[in-house]
Amino acid sequence: MKRAVIIGTGSYVPETVVSNEFFEKVGSSDEWIRSKLGIAERRISKGEATSVLAAKAAIKALHSARMNPDEIDLIILATATPDRPAPATSCSIQQIIGAHRAAAFDIAAVCSGALFAIATGCQFIESGMYRNVLVIGADTFSNITDWSRKDSVFFGDGAGAIVLSFTDENRGFLKFDLHTDGSGKDGFTIPGGGSENPASEETLKNGQHFFQMDGRAVFEAATTVLPQTINTILKSCDLKINQIRFLVPHQPSIRILQKTADIIGLPWSKVKTNMDRYANTSGGTIPIMLDETIKEEKLENDDILLFAAVGAGWTWGSAIYKV
Numbered sequence: 110m111k112r113a114v115i116i117g118t119g120s121y122v123p124e125t126v127v128s129n130e131f132f133e134k135v136g137s138s139d140e141w142i143r144s145k146l147g148i149a150e151r152r153i154s155k156g157e158a159t160s161v162l163a164a165k166a167a168i169k170a171l172h173s174a175r176m177n178p179d180e181i182d183l184i185i186l187a188t189a190t191p192d193r194p195a196p197a198t199s200c201s202i203q204q205i206i207g208a209h210r211a212a213a214f215d216i217a218a219v220c221s222g223a224l225f226a227i228a229t230g231c232q233f234i235e236s237g238m239y240r241n242v243l244v245i246g247a248d249t250f251s252n253i254t255d256w257s258r259k260d261s262v263f264f265g266d267g268a269g270a271i272v273l274s275f276t277d278e279n280r281g282f283l284k285f286d287l288h289t290d291g292s293g294k295d296g297f298t299i300p301g302g303g304s305e306n307p308a309s310e311e312t313l314k315n316g317q318h319f320f321q322m323d324g325r326a327v328f329e330a331a332t333t334v335l336p337q338t339i340n341t342i343l344k345s346c347d348l349k350i351n352q353i354r355f356l357v358p359h360q361p362s363i364r365i366l367q368k369t370a371d372i373i374g375l376p377w378s379k380v381k382t383n384m385d386r387y388a389n390t391s392g393g394t395i396p397i398m399l400d401e402t403i404k405e406e407k408l409e410n411d412d413i414l415l416f417a418a419v420g421a422g423w424t425w426g427s428a429i430y431k432v
Contacts, residue, residue: 112281113231113242115430117174117272118400121165122152122265122387132262142262143385147363151265151388153251158192160201162268163247166396167206170243170270178206181272182239184213185230187222187246187392189421190253191215194302202245211243219297220359220420221287222246222392223269224428227416228285230273242273246392253299255319263322263362265388269396280410283429286342288334293423296326331365331419336372338427339417346429350374352413354432357402359418360384360394369417394418408432 128150129139142148154162163186171178186199199213218225223246230242247268254261301317302308312318335358343350350373358366360382370380381402390397395418402408412432419425 110277111235111237112276113234113273114276114281115271116274117170117176118270118396118403119166119169119171119173120267120269120397120400121162121169122267122397123154123157123162125153125155126150127153129262135257135259135261137259137262145362145364146262147382147384148262148388149385152267154249154266157249159188159190159247159249160192160198160205162249162266163198163245163270164202164205166247166268166270167202167243167245170272171206174272176241176272178208179210181208181211181241181243183230183233183242184208184211185226185242185244186213186215187218187226187244188215188248189217189219189222189391190248190250208243218420218422218424220361220389220391220394221418221422221424221426222420223395224416224418224426225287225424227271227273227282227428228287228426231282231285234273234275240275243270244273244396245270246394246396248391248393250320250391253318253320255316260322260324263389265390267387267390267393267397269393269400271396271399280431283431284342284346285426285428286338286345287426288338288424290423293326293330294421295323296330296423297322297421327361328365330423331361332368332372334423334425335369335417335419338425339373339415342427342429348413348429353379353415354408354412355402355406356380356415356417357395357398358416359420360387360389360398361419
């Protein structure tokens with residue numbers, strides 16, 4: 110059976126650090142942000158577009174894979190903050206890194222974007238159409254954040270990249286479980302700037318180009334669908350929760366991940382997090398966390414990694430990877 114295997118990872122976050130003390134002026138506090146969200150600080154881009162962050166992560170992933178850019182067949186970028194509405198930001202990344210043979214396109218699934226992009230990349234490899242696929246998750250949410258609001262505490266900027274390649278060995282990505290429920294589209298949204306509400310003086314005045322979030326709805330949706338998709342994929346792969354080496358999740362908040370781990374019976378020591386340093390980097394979360402996990406942990410053959418994410422839409426899903 111043809112499978113997609115990870116042969117390289119890389120990540121990049123901007124240099125500028127914004128600590129929780131910054132948000133006291135909008136009515137929040139370091140104590141509340143740490144206890145409720147698990148965030149101590151985040152990185153904010155100063156003039157670096159999403160494509161720049163993504164390209165820097167991609168170059169590191171290619172170096173990790175010992176691969177030249179011209180060996181990449183396809184680039185898939187997961188982002189909710191593209192450089193421009195058109196063309197796709199992945200086209201700019203292709204040009205920056207010199208992957209001139211590669212086709213390129215973007216995926217928009219917000220915080221689930223990287224997981225959806227990985228699943229898409231795997232299909233191209235398993236079908237035999239492409240051999241080497243570069244998947245990138247990158248976002249600069251600082252550009253769509255109203256820094257005068259309390260909810261400005263949630264996000265940071267960053268990018269992670271994964272090089273997927275072909276294997277006929279019994280390892281790699283074993284299965285994906287992906288879902289969407291469009292009835293939740295208003296739980297997290299950017300209402301202005303699209304064809305529904307084109308950019309105008311009114312949309313600018315009303316702040317409709319910044320993200321709007323129903324925090325309670327996000328929490329309730331996430332703590333419902335994440336355990337469901339995890340239990341579903343474990344059953345379909347005939348796995349038990351104690352066989353999981355690590356959960357590599359999207360980084361929504363510490364409380365969401367703690368409740369999810371409690372429901373599925375996974376020890377907290379097996380849940381990988383970095384939101385204390387980077388906050389929620391949206392599409393960047395899973396590939397950044399994966400890059401850190403591979404570099405920090407001594408993964409062994411046959412170790413099982415569990416991926417899970419939930420994002421706007423609602424979109425959510427999980428994946429099983431065998432090292």
